[in-house]
Amino acid sequence: MITLRQLPYIDILSLNDMMSFDTKVNIIEHCKLARIDIPKSWRKAQIADALADIFTKDPLWTLEVLPEEELEILKKLLSSSTEECIKYPRNDAKYLLMQKLHLVVTYEAATEWHIFMPSSIRKVLDNVPLGAIHVKSEIPVTLKEKGDHINLIDILEHYPKLSQVAFFVTLELVNLNLGNKFPYEAFLPYIDDLQGLEEAMMKGAKQPTLERYAELLLMDMRTLYSSIEKMVPTLEGKDSSTLTDAQYDYAMHSGTMLNAMQKIFLRFHHIPSEDLAKMVLANKKKSGLLHFEELEKMAQEIAEELLMDLMKFTMGV
Structure with missing residues (x-):
């Protein structure tokens, strides 16, 4: 999960930054959530490169694990400007999948999350048919x-x-x-x-x-x-x-x-x-x-x- 220490949000993170600016434990958790099989011997940088490459080539593979509620949040973020955020009740006991999958940047206020979408993620998702997510696929x-x-x-x-x-x-x-x-x-x-x-x-x-x-x-x-x-x-x-x-x-x-x-x-x-x-x-x-x-x-x-x-x-x- 990528968090902001303070506001305002400055849109400078590349897609690779989104994957690599987290702990290796969290990046491996990203792999598990997205059903991505990565050799355990890989270095953190290698895993981050692979995740960025996979997301660029097939974003639907990652998006398919998101619940409908989070897909709706993504749609709202995509229809907003980069500087705008979605506010969501803070729950440190249960983070959102979109946070764990490094799709957004989060500012943690006292009682709510301010969720932003970086341009690097937005660029990949702009032409993705979000309505096609959760259709029948080869994987059960x-x-x-x-x-x-x-x-x-x-x-x-x-x-x-x-x-x-x-x-x-x-x-x-x-x-x-x-x-x-x-x-x-x-x-x-x-x-x-x-x-x-x-x-x-x-x-x-x-x-x-x-x-x-x-x-x-x-x-x-x-x-x-x-x-x-x-x-x-x-x-x-x-x-x-x-x-x-x-x-x-x-x-x-x-x-x-x-x-x-x-x-x-x-x-x-x-x-x-x-x-x-x-x-x-x-x-x-x-x-x-x-x-x-x-x-x-x-x-x-x-x-x-x-x-x-x-x-x-x-x-x-």
């Missing part, structure tokens, strides 16, 4: 409302089977764009099932067969994901110079894969499952290879974003 409400940590495989499991196929195809296309760096390259069960899916699609397999491969790949990925989650605590606090080359590469490639998975979810979240199914079934065969026009375009964009993320990481930005 039970997952959205669950307060515990939610991993990416739990989310994927609730996607329709052909949407899962679209996910695994896109993930592999990103992997190919990055030069086969993802850790599943050394995990034979996943590779075998991925090749089986490709061969089945080359032969024109029907939907039931594709759905069976979705089930197999989901089981494989859950096993791999679990091993990555167990690895993370063993590396926390360690200087990278103390790691072997193999450990460092595995950690970096695992982090890149998790980042890729999250970016795929961000794009899939507002694509109807029927359209994802069409993207899978509309594959074309050329020179002995399968081609997925829409998914390939998406994968290339994600790969470019990942390369930029890696560049920032290595430069310590």
Whole structure:
């Protein structure tokens, strides 16, 4: 939660400031509330950068967790000038979600909150159809409302089977764009099932067969994901110079894969499952290879974003 020490409110905070000018504990709480899976080993600045990037690319993902009352407050703020505020009864025992999600700046008066919206947030939300929030999406409400940590495989499991196929195809296309760096390259069960899916699609397999491969790949990925989650605590606090080359590469490639998975979810979240199914079934065969026009375009964009993320990481930005 970002608070003002005194009035008047001066509108100077960037989107990254909104995320980073809080404690790491509160920023991690933001991730949990917004169903965003962030590696626990990331530094505070990395998490803040990721949250700012996610909010810019898909603000609805964050806004969907807000109750109707808070959405109405957002609408009022958006229709007001930056200097104007909404006054709300102060309750230090129960902060608003919009405060915890770093959407507003708050001045704490004795009995009320003065809530302001920075231009950096306003700029992102100006063209967002707030009326579309809370419509049916791919992720079940039970997952959205669950307060515990939610991993990416739990989310994927609730996607329709052909949407899962679209996910695994896109993930592999990103992997190919990055030069086969993802850790599943050394995990034979996943590779075998991925090749089986490709061969089945080359032969024109029907939907039931594709759905069976979705089930197999989901089981494989859950096993791999679990091993990555167990690895993370063993590396926390360690200087990278103390790691072997193999450990460092595995950690970096695992982090890149998790980042890729999250970016795929961000794009899939507002694509109807029927359209994802069409993207899978509309594959074309050329020179002995399968081609997925829409998914390939998406994968290339994600790969470019990942390369930029890696560049920032290595430069310590």
